[in-house]
Amino acid sequence: MSEPLPPIAFDLFAKLDLRVATVLAAEPHPNADKLIKLKLDDGTPAGRQVCAGIKAWYDPASLVGKQVIIVANLEPRMLRGEVSAGMVLAASDLKDGAVVGADGKGADGKFADDARNVIVLGLDKPVKAGSKVS
Numbered sequence: 001m002s003e004p005l006p007p008i009a010f011d012l013f014a015k016l017d018l019r020v021a022t023v024l025a026a027e028p029h030p031n032a033d034k035l036i037k038l039k040l041d042d043g044t045p046a047g048r049q050v051c052a053g054i055k056a057w058y059d060p061a062s063l064v065g066k067q068v069i070i071v072a073n074l075e076p077r078m079l080r081g082e083v084s085a086g087m088v089l090a091a092s093d094l095k096d097g098a099v100v101g102a103d104g105k106g107a108d109g110k111f112a113d114d115a116r117n118v119i120v121l122g123l124d125k126p127v128k129a130g131s132k133v134s
Contacts, residue, residue: 043130
């Protein structure tokens with residue numbers, strides 16, 4: 001487990017816009033091995049697209065219909081030619097017995113995706129897409 005970051009002021013935390021979004025479609029990113037391209041219903045008329053680095057842990061089809069937690073107010077950015085307008089939140093830890101350096105790499109110097117568990121954050125019960133998370 002990594003060390004916690006130093007405390008921040010509540011006003012800084014309050015600038016994050018955390019929302020519930022429903023995954024409408026998911027497919028492998030056409031230009032990146034580790035990314036999944038997600039079309040999300042975030043409660044807005046147009047919805048949004050987010051690219052998430054979770055392909056090693058999720059089959060895209062298994063995400064369709066799930067409700068996830070997103071950071072909705074990140075500036076959009078291009079990820080390998082696709083717009084990503086937000087971030088899907090996930091938790092991760094090391095699998096039992098896995099050894100990974102502080103840089104996330106195994107003894108072979110490569111990122112150790114197979115040494116980690118990654119779980120997309122979701123909900124116990126459904127709520128309307130776009131609902132605030134607090």
